[in-house]
Every structure is written in structure tokens, then in C-alpha cells.
Amino acid sequence: MLHSRLVFCLTFFVIGTFSPKLYGQNQDTLVFTLKEALDLAKRNYPLIKSRTAQIEAATNDVSAVRASYLPKAGFQAQALFATSNQVRGAYYSVEGLAVPVAGGIKLTDFDNKPAWTSLGAFTVDWKAITFGRLRADKNAAQSRLAHSEQLLQQEIFEHQIRVIDAYLLALNTQKIAQLQQRNVVRTQNILTVTSANAASGLKAGIDSSVAAVEATKARIQYMNSLNIAQMQNVVLSELIGRPGETIRIDTMHFYRQLPYQPLVDSIGLASHPRLKPKQLEIDVANNTAKQIRLNNMPTFSLMGSVWGRGSGISQNMNPDQSFSINSSITEGLPFRAYNYMLGATITWLPTRYFETRHRYRSQQQQAISIKENYKLISQQLTTSQKNAALQFDMAYQTAEQTPIQVAAAKQALAQSNARYESGIESIMVLTQVGDLYNNSQTDYLVSVNNLWRALLMKAAAHGDLNLFLEQIPN
Template sequence: MIKMKFIFAADPPKTSLIFRQFRYLPYLLKNKILYLLLAGSFFVSAKTKAQVLTITDAIETAKINYGTLKAKANYVNASKATVQQSVKDYLPNLNLSLQQDYGTVNGQNGPLYGLGGLGVASSGLPLGNQNWNAAFGALYLTNVNWDFFAFGRAREKINVAKSTVIRDESDLSQEFFQHEIRVAGAYLNLLAAQRLTRSWQNNLIRATAIKQVVVTRAKNGLIAGVDSSLANAEVSNAKIAITRAKDFEQEQANRLAVLMGVEQQSFILDTVFIAKIPISFADSIHMPAENHPLLTYYSNRIALSNQQAKYYHTLSMPVFTAFGVFQTRGSGFSSNYAQDQRAYTGSFTDGIKPVRSNYLLGVGVVWNMTNVLRIRHQVLSQKFVSNALQNEYDLVDQQIKNQLILSNNKIQNALANYQEAPIQIKSATDAYIQKSTLYKNGLSNIVDLTQALYILNRAETDRDIAYSNVWQGLLLKAAATGDFNLFTSSF
């Protein structure tokens, strides 16, 4: 825009006729340029405003991108799927089996146990001699078995799965809450770091201005040359301080970027936290809420452990099972094969054709008596786990209560410093102006001026930190009470 204005402001045409014909052109161009400048200014302003990262935007971005939150959300989904699995576990088992075989049927009197399912179920009369007559056979089987009563074992297993979901959901909620606190704290720290960098930059400007005055007076022989060396040292010190401030600012920006799940960049933050203090501190809140996200999570851990103890207790009880079997067999060996070993066929279709069927219905009970001794100690172990979780709950509860007391103290101390900061700034500014004026007139020395410069810079940094500490105190109180709205409602 400026280049366009400069071009239009070039020398006018030298021919008077052309100049008269375009005598109104400068006014038109001037108005057009003004319009373009205003439009460009509005665009730049809108773009800058759009780039400002508010604390709410930072938190929402973190909720979407942060890896731990994503992981715990998937843990919740896994727990919900486990509930559905536990419900389906109560359904009867239905097995379908089909097999078609080819082999011999030599039998032998004697005991046999099909250990691990490795035995061969060849059926036939024990003959006097071994033979290798072989034919096709088939077995078609349907089996149903249902543990219909186990003293609440299935129900307790489902309850354990549901308690796991509740625990994981509360874990996700408390992680969301704590991450909100972490992001807000990192945001305030970065904002304070940016303000400190700005204060040190102002200090460098003042130190540079003093250096110019000192060098000029030293060259004219009005002051000793050592003052020039001291001024140069002060400028170098200011530059080093700026580098340190920028390094700290970059560290805070990196932490905020990590918590937001984005790449590190130059963040433009909302200055509301250095322009005013919170409108409310919720002084009526003295104890952490019972529904504090962290306490809720620890409470649900205890509930899950107690539910697991109930489930383990049912493992020592007997199981009542209903079962039914229907099977059909086919064989290439005839019914008189015992009398005539030639009464068989090698036909595949004849061998697999169903010819005999059986069914079986029954009810059974299985009770491993030694499980009573095993499960008793398993239940006892789980109860000790519940006691340990209760101890952790009590510890966290006590820590939160102490954190609430600490937050109230920090708020009071931060408010006291906030009230003193303007007084310190005014006094330090007046002292610096006075010492600077005296030094320029030869009525003071460089040491006193440098001391005044240091005091002014300290006052500015204390002012920047004072604003941030007030908000940090309120954030600590929001963390202790378990209500993040306590912080966000005070903007």
C-alpha cells in the first residue's frame, strides 16, 4: 500500500495540457489509496485478531490432539466392549461338528482314556487277528451346554465389567480436568514469559539511550571515559538478559505446544490476564467438592475392587449345567461285520450316509471343593487391595484440602503484590527520570543511574508477575475445588 502511494506521488506529467486534463486525478487517486489503506488495515487487523490464541481455544485444541486423552478414551471404549462380552458369556454354548473319516475299526478289550483329545474313537468288536479292512465313516454332532446357575457368577462378572467402565470414564474425566488445569497454567506461564521479555527489551532500550548520552559526553570530555565502559557493560548485560528471557519464553511455548498436541510456534496470546484481575475468587468455597473429578476416580477404583472381590467369591461355588447332544453317524461297515469281515464297502457315499442317530439330555453339577480354599485367599487379597485404594483416596483427599488452603493464601499474597506493583512502578519511574536528568546535567554519577535503571526494570518484572500470580492462584483454587468454571467464569 505504501509503495502504491509513493508511486502515485511521483512527478506529474510535464505537458500542461495533459496536466489540465488530469487535474482531478490526484484527488481520485488519493481517495482510492485511502480506501485501499483502510481496507488493508481492516484485513490485517482481522487476520491478527484471528491469530490470537485464547485460553479456551488452547484447551479445546488440547482436548482433541493430546495423546493421553485419546488413549484413555479408547480404554473407555474397550471397557464398554468388555461389558457386552460379559453379557454374551452367559449365553449357552452351541457347538456344531461334522467329520468324514476313512480308517479301520479293529477293537480291543482294555481301558483307554482320551487324554487331551488324542485318543482315536474307532469302534468295533475285538477280533482274534489284526486286519486292514477300511471303509468310510461320518459323524454329525450338535452339542448344547449352559451353565444356567452358578450363584450369581455371571451377574457379578457383568457388574465387574460395568464398574470397569465407570472407573475408566471417571479416569478420562479427571484427566480432562487435570489437562485443562495444565494447559491453563502453561498458557499463563507463557504469557508472563512474553511480558518479561518485553520488559527486558524496554530495559535494553533505556540502557542503549543511556549509552548514547554517556558516549557523547565522554567524547566531549565532560565525564570520565570509565562511564562509557560501564554503559557498554550495562547494554551487554541487557542483551544477555533478553536472550535468557527469550530462552525461557521458548521453553514455555514448547510446553504449551506439547500440551496442545501441536508443533511449537510463536503464539499470540490473549492479554486479558495482564489487563485485569479476576472478577471473583469464590471466597465462600472452603472445602473440595465431593464430586471432585480426582476423588471420583479414586472412589470408583475402590468400588471396582470391591466388585471384583464379590466376583471372586462366586468362583468357589458349584456350577449347575444343562446340556443336550444329538448325533448322527454313518459307516461303511455292515451290522454283521463281526461274523463276516467281508461285510463292508469302500464306497464314500455309502460310508458317510447317516444311518444311526442318538440324543442325550441332562443336568449336571460340578464343584471343585479345593477351590474354596484357593478362592478364600484370593478374596482376602482383593480386600487388602481395596484397603490400599482407600488409603490412596484418603491421601489424595488430604492433599486437595491442603491445596485449597494453599490456594487461598496464594491469592491473598498475589493480591497484596498486585496492589503494591503500581506504587513500585511509579516510584521507580520517578527515580529513574530524576537520576537520568541529574546525570545528563552532571549532578549524578553512572552508578546511581545504573541502580535506578535496575530498580525500574525490577519493578516492571514484578508488575508482570503480579498479574499472572493472581490468575495462577485462582487456577490453583479451581484445581482444588474440582470446578474449572471457577477459573473460566472470572475472565
């Protein structure tokens, strides 16, 4: 009798003292429906924001390409203090490291006296005829923009799948934790009754010991399920862009009705969110190849310029065939001569053909590689659609059977409890039937959740999340 009382008190103390709450209901707890979670994820998830920034970058690239072919106008002004000695003969200014000197050859000796010179010029240069390069550059930039936009849509689609799946798993683990919490209460009630009966001599002392074992086991199962639920909650909070916050799932009656097999329109795979980016990537590769091929074409430009120059060196030659040099800045900077120029130029580098040919062939092979990847993804999606249909059918059949299992286990538990109270059955049979009932309820929760996840798999395989979202109960 003393042993029975000790077991009862110790078990009650452990369960009562260390019983955690399922998702602490405090002011910081966030309650989300699935659609609210999807909206939050779309707004907050960093990778989606990254894709949005890439679209903005690609948009600016398109504008930059258009602007690069506009007439280029520039102004420059110079004020130099230098000597002006020259010799006959040629030189080549490699990357501008050699400084040119303008003026005639002096017939007298070289002079180290410097003078101020000035230059002001305004020049307009326009690539009037590009032989298709402008259009090719614009098409390449626009195809990259379209690809970036579709990558965003794909990322939203993929992330919504991840969020929905994490939401369903969090919902399932929460339900299982609540179920195990009820199982703790049930086993505790049995322990209370058996301990009282053992203390009064109506039942054997072993009954209270067995009941204590079952109550402790139920407690451990509850703590394990609660830990899993909290970990899944952390995963979900990270996916919706609210890491570290506690989220309480709004079940939205997921377990009150089963989803049905959706009717899928016979839409081609080309519109699938996982295939569209690959198709646009092929377009990018093809447009880039055209862009490379046209780099070998010439460029026809129109140009015009006006400029003025000043110098501290005299225009007229002295009687001794020298030039007067005035080092004053006021003599050298004012313009003394003005000029203008209008004309056209054509530039063509025919030897670039050899480089362009290999780059073009390389880009063509890149396009072929992307096309083969496109075919692979298309085949994988076809297989996924067939597998998703099979998975849904199997999950639906299982979900239809588990309620029958729960009802039978519930009836068996009631009968076993009555037989135990009448002294016909032992505590061992009662605990076994209790475990059977708890497992059947768990199987039911898992089967319904698996059915919803199978529906999600089907929607993902067909590239249409509305197949899933339209069946969410209000």
C-alpha cells in the same frame, strides 16, 4: 573521543545485528487463547486419547460378559479314514491326545483295513442357572467401565491444569522478554546520547563506557529471557498436542485486572476429580471380590443336540462273526444313523473352595489398601485447599503492592535522568535507578502471574476449574 566513537559503533553493531525477534511472526505462528489451547489439548493429547481407547475397551468387555452367558450353539462335521480295531479295557484321553474308537469288539482277528466314517452334529448349551455369577461378572465389568470413564475425566482435569499453568508461564516469560526488549531500547538511547556528548566534550568518556556496559548487559538479559520464553513455548506446544510449532500467546488482558478470591461452595471431597477414580477403584475391588467368592458355586446347564453318523463298516455281522469293511468314500460318508438328546447338567467342584477362599481374602485386602489410599488423598486435598487459600491471599497482597513500586521507580528514573542531564548526578546513579525500574516492572509481571497461578492452584485443590476459567477477562 576516538574510544567513545568506537564503543558506540561496536555496541550499535552488536545490538542491531544480533537482535532476535520475539516469536518470529511468520505464517506458521499459531495464535491461541487459553480456551482454544484447552480444546486443542483435549482433542490431541495422546494420553487423553489412550484413556478414551480404554473406555472403548471396557465397554466391549461389558458386552463380552453379557454375551458369554448366552446359549452357545455349535456345529461340527467330521470325515475320517481309519481302522476300527478295539480291545476291552479303559483309557484316559489326556488333553485329547488319545483318539477314541467307536464300535463293538470284533470276535475275529484284528484288521488293518481302513474305512471312511463321518459325523455331523449340532449342539446347544446354556448356563441356565449361575447362582449369582452372571450378575457378579456384569457388575465387575460395569464397575471397570465406570472406573475407566472417571480416569478419563481425571486425566482431562489434570491435563487442563498442566496446560493452564504452562500457558501462564509462557505468557509471563513472553511479557518479561518484551520488557527486556524495551530495556534494550532504553539503554541504547542512553548510550547514543552519552556517546554523542562524550564525542563533543560535554560529558566524560567514562560515561559512554558505562552506558555501553549497561546496554550490553541489557542485551544479554533480553537474550536470556527470550531463550526462556522460547523453551516455555516448546513445553506448551507439546502439551496441546502440536509439538514443534511456534505459538504466540493471546494475553487476553490478564494484566489489566486482578482475579478476586472465589467463593467456593461447601461441596464434599467425594466429587473431586482426583478422588472419584479412587472411589470407583474401591467398587472394582469389591465387585471383583464378590466375583471370586461366587466362583465356588455350581453351574446348572441345559443342553440339546442332534447328530448323524456314517460308516463304511457294515452294521450286520458276517457268518464268520466279522464285519464287512468298504474303503470307498461314497460308502463311508453318507449318514446311516441319526440321534437327538435333551437334558440338564449340574457341575460343582467343592474342592475349589480352598483356592477361592484365599483369593477372596487377597482381594479384600486389596480393597482395604485402596480405601487407605483414598483417605490419604482426601487428607492431602484438604491440606491443599488450605494452602491454596493462603497462597492466593499472599499473592493478592503482593500484586497490589507492585504497581506502587513501579510508579515510584518510574518517577525516580525520570528524576535521575533530569539530574544527570543537568550534571548533578553521575552516570552510575542513572544506571542504578534504571536497573531498579526494570526490576520493579519484572516484579509486577511476576506478581500478577503468580496471582493467576495461585487462583489455578485453588481451583485445582477444589476440583473445579470453573473457579479459574470464569475470571478470565473477555
